[in-house]
Amino acid sequence: MEGVIDALTRALLTELGGFDWSVTEFVRVTDARLPPRVFQRICPELEGDSRTPGGTPVYLQLLGAQPDKLGENALVAANLGAPVIDMNFGCPAKTVNRHDGGAALLRTPERVYRAVQGVHEALKGTGVPVTAKLRLGFEDKTLALECARAAEDGGAQRLVVHARTRREGYRPPAHWEWVGRIREQASVPVVVNGDIWTLEDYWRAREASGCQDVMLGRAALADPWLAKRIRHWQLTGERLPDTRWQDRSALLTAYVSRIDPALPSRVVVSLLKQWLNIMRQHDGEAGEHFQRLRRITALEDFMTALQEEAPSSGSDASTPL
Ligand SMILES: Cc1cc2nc3c(=O)[nH]c(=O)nc-3n(C[C@H](O)[C@H](O)[C@H](O)COP(=O)(O)O)c2cc1C
Incomplete structure (x- = not known):
């Protein structure tokens, strides 16, 4: 996810388990053949075996429109070791x-x-497949099935569908049942994506779409243990306990300990706040901590405060008598 999930975040999240694969931020292709360093910056894992340290494959995503230039750049990425080239047909940015x-x-x-x-x-002859990430349409859903078929006819070996149009942005609800319509016509695997924040959402998205697999976007950051809980539920039918604040704050601490030391500390603080802001979207406790931490600008102060417990709601321990 552009601007929020980079190689370090991928490493931390996939170490927690539950992910089958991950995808880079998109590499934008216009009319040039990009130099290898562009792909390596977006996907540093290419310098190894294109897996995260925990062993999860990392697919490389391209965004663009010109078939020949997309092809040329896909080949560069494949020769650098990308195991799959994913194509972005979902980005809503103006x-x-x-x-x-x-x-x-x-x-x-x-x-x-x-x-x-x-x-x-x-990519013919390289053994590297192409996959596509789609929304349900631009203005409306009238072309949803046609676009999915077009991607498949073009050679996509898997479709991931964010269950909203571009016009719908990120507004709930996600129309998982529409992904079901695409799945019914498709002869390649279809993965449902959009608004899967909890185990229950996972289950409802599966039921509504009939898809075996789901892709997590924001929830991978909001609840980094969700993928693992989904996997555990799939395998055993048991529910692992909800993620605790202590685990979230330990993960944020690990993030800081591994982040590029050359980054200015104010940038690190804003990255931490960005992550915490996503965490709070579906977790009241993370929301309390966000409120407590949001005005802190110095990294050291932020990290000290991160370790502290939030005053529990309803407690008046901090109120002078
Ligand atoms: C900040 C941000 C950046 C994103 N960047 C990408 C991207 O680079 N490539 C992509 O395929 N999807 C991108 N997405 C879309 C997500 O992959 C996903 O389809 C969307 O957020 C819906 O899923 P969710 O409700 O699980 O987040 C981005 C989403 C957000 C919020």
Whole structure:
């Protein structure tokens, strides 16, 4: 996820377990063949075996529209060791869409087809497959099935579908049942994505879509143990306990201990707040801690405060008598 999940975050999250694979932030392709360092910056794992330290494969995502340039760049990435090239047809950002990328292509299924086919053709003989990440449409869902079919016809070997149109942004609800319609027509695996924040959401998304597999976006950060709890539930039918604040704060501490020491400390603080801000979206306790920490600007103070317990709600221990 652009700007929020990088190699360090991937390493920390996948060490906790439950993830089958992960995907990089998108590499934007316009009209140039990009140098290897661009791919290596987005995906430092390429310098090893394109896996996180915990062993989870990392797929490389491309965003663009020109079939030949996408193909050329896909080949560069494949030669660098990317195990799968994923194509982004979901990004809703105005600047990206204005420049003909991401969800903008969903207005014309033929362009989805050509973009995927450009990559598929270029990768022939490398053994590296292409997959596609789609939304349900740009303005509305009328082309949802056609776009999914176009991606498959172009050669996509798996589809991940964020169950909303570009217009719907990130507003709930996610329309998981629409992903079910795509799954029914598809002959490649379809993965449902969007608004899966809890075990119950996982179950409802599966039921509504009929998909075996789900992709976690924001919830991978909001509740870093959710993937592991899902996997445990799949395997045993048992529910692991909810994630505790102590675990979240320990993870944030581990993040700081492994972050690039060259980063200015104010940047580290803002990255921590960004993560905490996502954590608080579905967890009241993380919300309390966010309120407590949000005004702290010095890293050392932030880390000290992070270890402290929040005053429990209803307690008046801090109120002078
Ligand atoms: C900040 C942010 C950055 C994202 N960047 C990407 C990206 O680079 N590639 C991509 O395929 N999806 C990206 N997404 C979309 C997510 O992968 C996912 O489809 C979407 O957030 C819905 O799933 P969720 O409700 O589980 O978060 C991004 C989402 C957010 C919020």
